[in-house]
Amino acid sequence: xxxxxxxxxxxxxxxxxxxxxxxxxxxxxxxxxxxxxxxxxxxxxxxxxxxxxxxxxxxxxxxxxxxxxxxxxxxxxxxxxxxxxxxxxxxxxxxxxxxxxxxxxxxxxxxxxxxxxxxxxxxxxxxxxxxxxxxxxxxxxxxxxxxxxxxxxxxxxxxxxxxxxxxxxxxxxxxxxxxxxxxxxxxxxxxxxxxx
Amino acid sequence: xxxxxxxxxxxxxxxxxxxxxxxxxxxxxxxxxxxxxxxxxxxxxxxxxxxxxxxxxxxxxxxxxxxxxxxxxxxxxxxxxxxxxxxxxxxxxxxxxxxxxxxxxxxxxxxxxxxxxxxxxxxxxxxxxxxxxxxxxxxxxxxxxxxxxxxxxxxxxxxxxxxxxxxxxxxxxxxxxxxxxxxxxxxxxxxxxxxx
Numbered sequence: 119x120x121x122x123x124x125x126x127x128x129x130x131x132x133x134x135x136x137x138x139x140x141x142x143x144x145x146x147x148x149x150x151x152x153x154x155x156x157x158x159x160x161x162x163x164x165x166x167x168x169x170x171x172x173x174x175x176x177x178x179x180x181x182x183x184x185x186x187x188x189x190x191x192x193x194x195x196x197x198x199x200x201x202x203x204x205x206x207x208x209x210x211x212x213x214x215x216x217x218x219x220x221x222x223x224x225x226x227x228x229x230x231x232x233x234x235x236x237x238x239x240x241x242x243x244x245x246x247x248x249x250x251x252x253x254x255x256x257x258x259x260x261x262x263x264x265x266x267x268x269x270x271x272x273x274x275x276x277x278x279x280x281x282x283x284x285x286x287x288x289x290x291x292x293x294x295x296x297x298x299x300x301x302x303x304x305x306x307x308x309x310x311x312x313x314x
Numbered sequence: 315x316x317x318x319x320x321x322x323x324x325x326x327x328x329x330x331x332x333x334x335x336x337x338x339x340x341x342x343x344x345x346x347x348x349x350x351x352x353x354x355x356x357x358x359x360x361x362x363x364x365x366x367x368x369x370x371x372x373x374x375x376x377x378x379x380x381x382x383x384x385x386x387x388x389x390x391x392x393x394x395x396x397x398x399x400x401x402x403x404x405x406x407x408x409x410x411x412x413x414x415x416x417x418x419x420x421x422x423x424x425x426x427x428x429x430x431x432x433x434x435x436x437x438x439x440x441x442x443x444x445x446x447x448x449x450x451x452x453x454x455x456x457x458x459x460x461x462x463x464x465x466x467x468x469x470x471x472x473x474x475x476x477x478x479x480x481x482x483x484x485x486x487x488x489x490x491x492x493x494x495x496x497x498x499x500x501x502x503x504x505x506x507x508x509x510x
Contacts, residue, residue, distance in 0.1 A: 163372075173480065175480045186491075282371055284372045285372075297379075298379075301495075
């Protein structure tokens with residue numbers, strides 16, 4: 119089993135969400151989708167915004183790298199404005215949804231954000247993604263606004279921090295090995311299967 | 315052709331130096347070894363030391379990741395103290411050496427640093443590495459101290475910055491595509507060969 123930790127505003131988490139199911143299936147690994155809030159962890163490290171904004175040279179590279187990746191995946195890339203987007207409401211909805219609905223909801227949110235440039239904290243975006251995942255929006259929204267779900271997201275973020283996660287996506291194996299970045303997905307799956 | 319940009323104090327540049335020749339050969343790509351000073355570029359970005367020291371959580375991850383990589387490569391890992399080391403003298407010697415001697419000198423410096431914990435600005439380390447690469451130390455040292463070589467290193471670092479390099483290792487193809495990180499070496503070679 120592999121835990122896939124992701125932040126809704128994160129570009130490379132989007133790529134990982136597109137790839138994780140096929141890569142894991144190929145290697146016989148099951149995946150748990152675990153959204154968290156990277157912003158809270160960044161703040162604790164002294165970042166005031168995304169490092170891609172704090173370090174513009176790094177940011178330029180990231181967007182070019184995203185173009186190359188999206189070309190390869192056959193997806194259009196649209197930069198959301200502003201970047202990073204506010205991932206909080208989507209993360210709450212994701213946690214409020216049943217686990218088997220969460221991957222589809224997540225993937226739709228990412229495509230709306232990075233292929234269409236839609237605001238991911240807007241109600242119509244959230245509604246569209248929940249519907250596309252085959253769930254009822256009102257039910258999801260009511261659940262997302264409960265203290266139970268708000269608290270669950272805080273706990274997940276605290277757990278991410280405890281695991282040493284400092285960026286997204288991150289992959290954690292059952293024996294506690296942490297792998298950071300979309301480009302380490304294959305390696306994380308191999309580790310999860312005991313191939314090192 | 316692929317330009318391999320590296321900083322002597324950089325852990326992931328060490329891994330890339332261990333791997334680049336075999337990976338490039340397999341793909342029919344020739345490699346130019348281009349040492350530069352990452353510290354100067356970090357300073358311009360507002361870093362005061364290695365990001366692995368500024369962000370200890372990221373630093374802990376990097377050292378664990380290095381352990382995994384070194385295990386896989388069959389190499390012992392010894393953390394140099396202090397980290398990062400001063401890579402200036404080694405970079406000057408590397409540029410003073412003929413191009414065909416530079417890879418061996420570079421690889422020996424990295425192994426002395428990261429497999430034995432030796433100081434890479436110490437004269438005995440530099441001497442040992444030049445000798446291991448089959449060159450005369452006195453000749454290399456005299457050349458390394460000339461204004462010509464000092465200036466060449468400044469120019470290489472300025473060129474790295476112009477190319478948008480913000481970390482090491484970095485790979486740049488003839489058509490100007492930049493790839494950052496040891497884990498992107500294969501992709502950079504593929505791009506250099508026109509496979510995208």
